[in-house]
Amino acid sequence: MTSRVAATRLRAADIPYPLLVGALGALSAILFLVSLVVGYVPLDPVAAVSDIIAGRDSVGALVMVELRLPRALLGLMVGFSLGATGAALQGLLRNPLADPGVIGVSGAAALGAVIAFYSGLAGFLSIGLALGGLAGAGLATALLLLLARQGAGTTALILSGVAIGSLAGALTALALNLSPSPYAVMEVVFWLMGSLADRSLDHVLLAAPLMAVGWILLLGAGRALDGLSLGEETARSLGFDVMRLRLRIVVASAFAIGSAVAVAGAIGFVGLVVPHVLRPLVGHQPGPLVLVSGLGGAVLTLAADILVRVLPTHPELKLGVVTAIIGAPFLFSLLWRMRREMD
Amino acid sequence: MKIEALDVSVRAGGRTILEPVSLTIDRPGLVGLIGPNGAGKSTLMRVLAGLHPPDTGAVRYDGLTVDRIGRDVLGRRLAYLAQSGRLHWPLKVERVVALGRLPHRERPGPAADCDRAAIEAAMRATHISALRNRPASTLSGGERMRVLLARALAVDADVLLADEPIAALDPYHQLEVLDLLGDLAARGKTVVVVLHDLSLAYRYCDRLILMSGGRMLADDAPGAVLTDANLEQTYRVFAHRVRLAGEEHIVPWVRLGTVAPDEADQTGGTRPWKRT
Known part of the structure; x- marks a missing residue:
């Protein structure tokens, strides 16, 4: 009976792949444009764009280039990274509950940013936090690769990832614990919640090449x-050379996720929920899911970041908080369904 | 393709799973790999498929090692059907079969015509065309086994190594699969198959390789391998030989050790354990 229900549900949706990619691509393009238009300063987007093209230094042009464009671009890039990595890791581990956090790189990137914050690098350089995050992610990746090169299987690799992640989490907590000033703690905690606010084109330029390597x-x-x-x-x-595939996906995830966390902080649930929601639409094939899930991640992240700006809360809600609040119910429904299917 | 194993042995966990074995599979036909549980059949299959590097010795394909011939080339020329047919995602039957075309394709995307033809042929041969749109996770064990066999057939390789392809099937489908494998062999393919059913192995195979305790005990025509002595030594059973339709068949009959060997061929009852 249950299998009959599951069968109908699985069969119901199987959209042609090019159509699905086109639709999600168009949706992320629309949300990208909306993200440029929505903001706290009232502004005529058409006038701003024509100012930019004409090279006039108007306030509108400045807000557009310095504030909104980086924010929208990062929404696109970070979202794509989270969605694509989540799909690839779930495919590699053949487990729908895997998320980008399992390889520990995001935790290490957060730790790196926190260390950059306390060492004063962040105050000294606008992209200091991001550089610290990248250093943390790089170290964690090197450690993982060292283990992977010794021929560790998938399980061992993931356990190392979890160990690296929890060590990074413990060290982050230690840094907060020893913090000399409560304001510093607050600032770090807020940063860790994940946000795309107040990022510059420098952040985009720093993350873009690294993410591109990961995506490819x-x-x-x-x-x-x-x-x-x-x-x-x-x-x-x-x-297929499974060991090389494992290495490839770990390295790619480290590049994509490490740089995403370094520029945007920890944005949870996107990498877990998006592949899961979109999987039936590609007939559960793990390969095509990577691109589809990347686009879906961009859609969700951009939408959440627009929502954050539209909601009349003060201070602005953090993006990571919103994605978690949207994502957690999805996870519950997923667990509910899995429980039913196991009966 | 000629497969040559020279002195291959496998150790794991301080135990020898496969004693040095040498064998050559160089002509089309249906080769049965038989032996009791734990004999090393599956290990030998994996070694022959290039999936498990032997601790000693080497396997060569047309004279080349796996690394020399290339895993991607071997993927097109040798198909392997694993014993544990695990399917990790609820893919549609048709898509599972299509996975067999992966070695022939450079990138993901819609299947080319030759791929389509191979996929359809494999589904027809295993009689699963009607199931094509069902999620493979909702099939029965026997249906799933046939889907996985179709996946292996879709590779359209010269050599097919199938590890216990009929273990989960009912008699109708056991015969169907063996007829199919026999057909492949008759059409010039080399098929190596692990079997537990000695009657069917005797009936269908052109050649039998008998393993026991990690050793290869015999490698010959079925009649020369399934002798009373070999059956007693490896399986500890006595088998009756009967003539049906002008051909000899064997029927495993009683466990030895429960009755004296000289008494074994006297047991005429259908339920030997009920004898007084």
Whole structure:
């Protein structure tokens, strides 16, 4: 009975892949434009754009280039990174509950940013926090690779990721604990909640090349992820090098997620929920899901970031808080469904 | 494709799973790999498929090692059907079968015509065309096994290594799968199959390889492998030989050790344990 219900649900939605990619792409483009228009300063977007093109230094042009454009671009980039990484990691681990946090890189990036904050690097340089985050992510990745190169299997790799993540979490808590000033603690805690506010084009330029490396590696792994649907042995018999795939996805995730956390702080649930919601629409194929989920991540992140600015709360809600509040009920419904299917 | 294993052995956890074995599979036909549980059959299959590097010795494909021939090339020329047919996502049957075309395709996307033809042929051969839109996770064990077999057939390789493909099937589908594998062999493919059913192995295979305790005990025509002595030594059973439709068949009959060997062939009852 239950399997009958599940079968109908699974069969119900199977949208042609190009259509799905086109629709999600168009939706993220629209939200990107909306993100440029929505803000605290009332502003005529058409006039601002024509000012930019004409090279006039109007207030509108300044707000557009210095504030809104970086914010919208980062929403797109961070969202894509979270969604695509989540899908690839779920495919690699063949587990719908995996999220970008499992490899520990996001925790390490947060720790790096916190250390940058306390060391004063952040006060000294506008992108100091981001640089600290990248350093943390880089160290964690090196550690993971060292383990992976010794031939550790997927389980060992993930356990190391979890260990790195919890160590980074403990050290972050230690830094907060030893903080000399409560204001500093508050500032760090707020940063850790994740936000795209007050970022500059420097942040975009810092993250873009690193994320691009991650995206290229992730999107190129689709065929192998499909092959992995029938287990590692079958994937290898189909000609895929599973160990290289593992390395590739860990490195790609580290690039994409490390730089996302470094510029935007920790934005949870996007990487977990988006692949899960979109999976039935690609017929549960892990390969095509990577691009679709990346676009879906961009849609969700941009939408949440617009919501944050539209809601009349003060201070502005943090993006990570909003995604978690939207995401947690999804997770509950997912667990509810899984529980029912296991009965 | 000629597969040559030279002195391959496998150790794991301080135990020898496979003693040095040498064998050559170089001509089309249906080769049965038989032996009791824990004999090392699956390990030998994985070694032959290039999935498990042997601790000693080497496997060569047309004279080349896995690294030399390339895993991607081997993926097109040798198909492997794993014993534990795990499916991690509820993919549609058709998509599962299509996975067999991955070695032939450079990038993901819609299947080319030759792929479509191979996928359709594999589904027809295993009689699963009607199931094509069902999520494979909702199938019965036997249906799923046939879907996974179709996946392996869709590779359209020269060599098919199938680890216990009929273990979960009812008699109708057991015969169907063996007929199918026999057909493949008759059409010039090399098929190596792990079997537990000695009657079917005897009936269908052109050649049998008998393993026991990690050792290869015999490698010959079925009649020369399934002798009374070999059956007693490896399986500890006595088998009757019967003539049906002009051909000899064997029927495993009683466990040895429960009756004296010389008494075994006298047991005429259908339920030997009920004898007084």
